[in-house]
Structure formats: structure tokens, C-alpha cells
Amino acid sequence: MSPTLILHGMADDxxxxxxxxxxxxxxxxxxEMFEMMTYPGQRHGIRGEERQRHRTQTIMDFFDRHLKDG
Structure with missing residues (x-):
């Protein structure tokens, strides 16, 4: 299985x-191995500048670990 990252707002309806x-x-x-990050109080879209920065950094770190050349 390909590397998998799951992001989830815990208040997502x-x-x-x-x-x-x-x-x-x-x-x-x-x-199967996977990584996950939850966002308490967040819905389907992650709101707020600090949390959006956190989400972006989480994704970039995941890409760095799995997509960078050896």
C-alpha cells in the first residue's frame, strides 16, 4: 500500500x-501502516490560521518523508 495520511476534523458532520x-x-x-492527525473541534474544513498552518506543515512533513529522493 502507498503511504497514507489521514487528516480528520473531529467535529466533522x-x-x-x-x-x-x-x-x-x-x-x-x-x-497496513498509516499516519493520522486529528483536529478537535474542527469540522470538514480545518479553520483558523494556526490550525491551517499546522495542517499544511503536517502534509509537507509527510511528503518530505515519503516523496523526497533517497
Whole structure:
């Protein structure tokens, strides 16, 4: 499986957190590795300058770890 990063706003009412936990459970059951970051109080879109910066840095760090040349 390709490297997987999951970001989730815990107050999301579009994709409720219970759906994500089912995905986590399934991936773990298959032995698939993934990374996740949750945002308490955030909905489907991550709001606020500090949290948006955090989200962007999380994504960039993930890309650095998995996409940079050896």
C-alpha cells in the first residue's frame, strides 16, 4: 500500500469520526501502516490560521518523508 495520511476534523458532520475509526480498524486488521492527525473541534474544513498552518506543515512533513529522493 502507498503511504497514507489521514487528516480528520473531529467535529466533522460530513464524515463522522466513527467512519474514520472503522477505516483505522480495517487498515490495522490488514497490517497496513498509516499516519493520522486529528483536529478537535474542527469540522470538514480545518479553520483558523494556526490550525491551517499546522495542517499544511503536517502534509509537507509527510511528503518530505515519503516523496523526497533517497
Amino acid at each position: 460530513n464524515v463522522v469520526f466513527a467512519h474514520s475509526t472503522r477505516l483505522f480498524h480495517e487498515l490495522q486488521g490488514r497490517g
